[in-house]
Structures are given as structure tokens and as C-alpha cells.
Amino acid sequence: MRGAVSTFCPLTRLCAGVHKRLQCRGSSTRCVESFGIGPAPHAEGVRAPVSTAPAPRREIPDATVARLPVYLRVLRTLLADGVDVVSSEELAEAAGVRSAGLRRDLSYLGSYGVRGVGYDVARLADEIARELGLTQDRFVAIVGMGNLGHALAAYSGFATRGFEVRWLVDNDPAIVGTQIAERCVVALEELTRQDPDGLIVVIATPPAQAQDVADAVVAMGVRSILNFAPCVLTVPDGVEVRKVDLATELQILAFHEQRGRDDLREVNP
């Protein structure tokens, strides 16, 4: 059935070639939805598959997920500048990626743009935000209000990307109750009494305390942790931990720089 619709789909004609570019997988409904052009009449004798079942979730590679926030940032800047449509080349250049890679990334979302026209900026931004789970309110709790915690609390970039820093947490009685970045620091016990829905916990404690903090917030129902402490956290299935380690990034840069120098020496001994 899917093959039959793919072969005879009248949208090839109606979309003036766009449908081919979509590499139709047999669903003209999907084509209509992808381009927001409204339902199309179907050729005689050809029936579009009608399904009310939700489309199966497509696996998205981690590398693509990592680039989606970059695309979203660029798209929101374009929106703020009043740009309605952007070509894949323009979007790719602004995001610092190749346009073929960008098109492949966006194809995982079912976004193929319109040939010769480009992507609808607002629509694509919405799609990416939805895919990233940013249509739900997200709150951040920073645990550990030392040097790093202070810097993170003062960082305005969370709010501009839709993350409200709601809780600043420490276990030092000298710090609990003080104001940092116009917020009152609370004890960890206070945080664990809160609703975990939409909460992401940032751990900025010394490594020796990070597992205890992770255990406490997992027990309250938190499912997302961003860990700055240089240690491996053990968490149950269903809890996602991302690790940030600037020193590791520097080591990777050092590795590539050394490789580059070695390559040059091989060319010009």
C-alpha cells in the first residue's frame, strides 16, 4: 500500500517537484504536513493512507541532537530580525556546519524545506523546540554555590534559552539564606521537597559530594542531571546525566593541535 501511494502520489505534480525532494516514503499525508500546504486532492483511484496512529518515533543520532540547539539559536535570532524564510545554505553558514549535514539533521525531524524557497523560520524553530522538549516549562536547580555555582547563577544565557534558574542550593550553613544573583540560597532538603516535573539539576559540588547530591535528587524524582564535578555518577535507568568537563575539552584541543603540528612536520620535515 505504501509503495503504491509513493508511485502514484499526486503531490508530485501539486508540489512542483518538492515532493520528489522529500524522498517520499509513501505517505502523501506526511508530505502535506511537512510543507504546511494543506490537504491535496488525490488522483483518481489512488487513496492516501489515512492513519490516526501517532507516527513512530525516529531515532535521532546524538551528534544531530547536539546541533539542534545551535540551529534553534540561529533561527530565533533570525525571527527576532524579522526573517521569515531561510535557505539551508544560509542556515548552515550561520550555524557553522555544512549545508548537506544540516539538511540531513533536519530530515530526522521530518523537515525538508521547500526547494528553491527554504525553511519557514518560525515553523522550523517550533519543530526543533518541540523535539528538544522545550515546549514544556523547564527549571534549573544549581547545587553547590561555590566559585562555579556563583558564575552559573549569574549567567543570563539560561533564561534567554528558556531555562529558569529557580533554585540555588548549598549545604554550608554560612551560605544557605544568603542572596546570590537576586535569589536566596536554600538547603538541599528544601529542594527535595519541590515538584521535580521539568526540573534539571546542575551539580557544582566537589566530586566527593556529587554522588550524594545525585542520589538525593533522583530520589525526589529528578530525571535530568548536568554534572560539572569530575566524577562518574551512578544513576538508575531512566535518569539522564550529561557531564561538562572543560579540562577534557582543553585536552582534546591539545590533542588536535599536536596532531596538526605532526601532520605539518610530515609534509615539511
Ligand SMILES: NC(=O)c1ccc[n+]([C@@H]2O[C@H](COP(=O)([O-])OP(=O)(O)OC[C@H]3O[C@@H](n4cnc5c(N)ncnc54)[C@H](O)[C@@H]3O)[C@@H](O)[C@H]2O)c1
Ligand atoms: N566541569 C568543569 O569544567 C568544571 C570547571 C570548574 C569547576 N568544576 C568542578 O565544579 C565543582 C565546584 O567547583 P568550585 O570551584 O565551585 O568549588 P567550591 O569549593 O568553590 O564550591 C563547592 C560548593 O559546593 C557546596 N557543597 C558541598 N557539598 C554539598 C552538598 N552535599 N550539597 C550542597 N552543596 C554542597 C560547598 O558548600 C561549596 O559552596 C568541583 O567539583 C569542580 O571540580 C568543573
